Amino acid sequence: MKIICPKSELQKSVSIVMKAVPSKTTMPILECILIDAATNDIKLTANDMELAIETRVQGLVIEKGVLALDAKIFSDIVRKLPDNDVTIETDEKLNATITCEKAKFNIPGKSGEDFSYLPLIEKEGCIRVSQFTLKEIIRQTIFSIAVNENNKLMTGELFQIENNMLRVISLDGHRISIRKIGLQEECEDRKVVVPGKTLNEISKILSGELEDMVDIYLSSNHILFEFDDTKVVSRLIEGEYFKVDQMLSSDYETKVKINKRELLDCIDRATLFVKEGDKKPIIINIQDGQMELQIDSQIGSMKEEIDIEKEGKDIMIGFNPKFLIDALKVIDDEEVSIYLMNAKAPCFIRDDNQQYIYLILPVNFNAVSR
């Protein structure tokens, strides 16, 4: 094999496929990037058996062939090369020589024999969204997937297509995040659970531009994202996702309108007194025209008031401050509406069109001991 690619192109493509290289594995071939120049196209592939990424590199095939290179070493070399054309060449023993200007690297290669290419997904029923939208919708929901693997379904996000809307849902037992967007083209109703890791990695690759599109295809076990010169295929998480609609309610006893920035800054200050692992709630006391936030801990205490617009009853309720911060951070509105029922029922932060809904369970607190 012998190929020539501009360094910048090669670096971009290597960094894309690196997202599917496992950090630890018992199968050494998975630690490699496959360079496939069997045709006149040059393709890079990496595959950790859950997530597989293939991307095309701009470049010239001088001698056709296939080669697998240790991903870590190959990417380090490419990153440090001068900004010029890079030649990658193998001898009959699959030793690779990487040359750029006067720099010449020799590293051992492997044949691509044992390498797993991307699973084939039939391209039926394309779901098309902009890269911006997909990246945003992931950012706005991914924080409330579960960290531990006790319940596999909670480590993924529900992608639900219904009436030409895409609804993305994540939950971890303490809170639920829901985002909804309209789809431009007619789509069949479907629902699948996509691993959180896949979504994290793909959002790092997406350009985030409104005019760049992503085509999404579903099979019974896989999801395929196609965009630019890249294909990302991920396994789906099997099983029936939680019936979220039963947990949502539009009833409320108290409605609060509040400046998002003020609330976020205030809760952020309160978390000073919350050490990691410590479950100190922030206590919110809602009265006419004013919300008082208070936190008490062994280190010290903090109290602050914020002006609000209130409808309905007064209420005092406690929350894990982190959950409020996570949700408020990904809401772009200047003013948010919070809906509350009582001190033991979840609160809802949602907009009028319900394009976003954040449900957060309250924390018990002993009102007497304050």
Added chain:
Amino acid sequence: MKIICPKSELQKSVSIVMKAVPSKTTMPILECILIDAATNDIKLTANDMELAIETRVQGLVIEKGVLALDAKIFSDIVRKLPDNDVTIETDEKLNATITCEKAKFNIPGKSGEDFSYLPLIEKEGCIRVSQFTLKEIIRQTIFSIAVNENNKLMTGELFQIENNMLRVISLDGHRISIRKIGLQEECEDRKVVVPGKTLNEISKILSGELEDMVDIYLSSNHILFEFDDTKVVSRLIEGEYFKVDQMLSSDYETKVKINKRELLDCIDRATLFVKEGDKKPIIINIQDGQMELQIDSQIGSMKEEIDIEKEGKDIMIGFNPKFLIDALKVIDDEEVSIYLMNAKAPCFIRDDNQQYIYLILPVNFNAVSR
């Protein structure tokens, strides 16, 4: 005590004195910042008994007093306050209330009784340099102090004043870094060894501006740096520093002129193959008009050539690549001169005026096994 300071001023001053707050200590009072408003000036002080910093804060003293607050909590609170006037007030039990806009924090304070103020240094024989110069000279030498404490003197830097020149020297047994600057004003000859930690911390506080000055005073045990509204006092390291001049030589068999950027980039690429703790040398083969650099390791090999101007003999010599990188990184010249004697003698990177001298010991390598 009751004082009012703008948040920005308070934050700036707190972050300065934080540099002298120890991360671990058996004396709880050292974990505090002392707020001294006993006069109409507000001063913050921290002291880890090696390094002490005092700085003046702009602000208003409403009620005179002194208060010690946990440094970590106090600095976290100040950082997160809104950008407005901050009031700090104590009650008779030394509980402190910190108020800014509608935010109100309560934390326990301590009396300043047990607190150690800065040691008094007689201000005789001022050494005046610009903050830029001091910051630069530290950056250009600090990397070659010893990391471990086996030899205490090696963990500091020699500040030597001789013939109205300031010479700063550091060494770790494998290399020596020397920087020399002229002093504007007449100074007495002196030499002291300043702890590396002090220099690291002070260079974080220095503005780095050419027009801002630092006044340096020496006593037998301490060094005092005075600049802006800040005083930094550090203990000196006791003992006789190494006789460095005996190790310097201006004889050479080979002189090389080389583009610094090219050499640095090339060595940087070669270090790809050097894992931490691994002592793979980079082997440099100097011939007429050309320097060949090569590194071989279990992972792979790299070879590169760079155009040079050479005087004297051909030579092949091995170095720890990190030592070359450290020195080259802090040299601003576009072209550097390297002086070599033989494969077992140190090389010197130095300019014509010897404003900088970097001595690096070579590493043995087995030329046959290559």
